[in-house]
Amino acid sequence: MLDTVKLGRRPGSMRTVERVLKAPQRLGLDLIAIEEGSEIDLDLRLEAVSEGVLVTGSLRADTVGECSRCLEPFSDSVELTLTELFAYPDSATEETTEEGEVYHVVDDEIDLEPVVIDAVGLALPLRPLCSDDCQGLCPECGVRLAIAESGHGHDILDPRWAGLAAKFAVDSEPRKNLVNTNLVNTEAEEK
Ligand SMILES: [Zn+2]
Numbered sequence: 001m002l003d004t005v006k007l008g009r010r011p012g013s014m015r016t017v018e019r020v021l022k023a024p025q026r027l028g029l030d031l032i033a034i035e036e037g038s039e040i041d042l043d044l045r046l047e048a049v050s051e052g053v054l055v056t057g058s059l060r061a062d063t064v065g066e067c068s069r070c071l072e073p074f075s076d077s078v079e080l081t082l083t084e085l086f087a088y089p090d091s092a093t094e095e096t097t098e099e100g101e102v103y104h105v106v107d108d109e110i111d112l113e114p115v116v117i118d119a120v121g122l123a124l125p126l127r128p129l130c131s132d133d134c135q136g137l138c139p140e141c142g143v144r145l146a147i148a149e150s151g152h153g154h155d156i157l158d159p160r161w162a163g164l165a166a167k168f169a170v171d172s173e174p175r176k177n178l179v180n181t182n183l184v185n186t187e188a189e190e191k
């Protein structure tokens, strides 16, 4: 929470705020996030505008993730810029926007937590990688290629598996249709 009383309401008045927050909970996505209790550096500028308080600035925090390619844990950091308007309770913005579309100044205070949560969620990658050139896992045996011996591969396909693979390729299309039909039936029964 930051109070905006000292800022005043005269458009153009401005205040800079440097803060270190502790993440109140794990913030982020399934595979990558800022850990609970981890420090979030905020370097912000609060500016009074006619509709409310405009908050701009930057955020930096360490993140912990799991590589979407090789599944290994790794650490990284996230840095992003923020630009958010907090509308005054009696402003035109407040009156013309739906609930949840814009942040609000409440009792002369602004709550940065939802802003941070939303911004971090948007900035983090859906498919994080431990490194840009992560080689991932061997599609045949699942070994992590970064620790596999060089030239790891499976040139000679076991004839039993080859037979199964061919069968699966032929079967896969009708099998999908079968699943779809089952889903339709289940829905119909529930009604
Ligand atoms: Zn990886």
Ligand SMILES: [Zn+2]
Binding pocket: 138, 139, 140, 141, 142, 143, 152, 153, 154
């Ligand atoms: Zn392999």
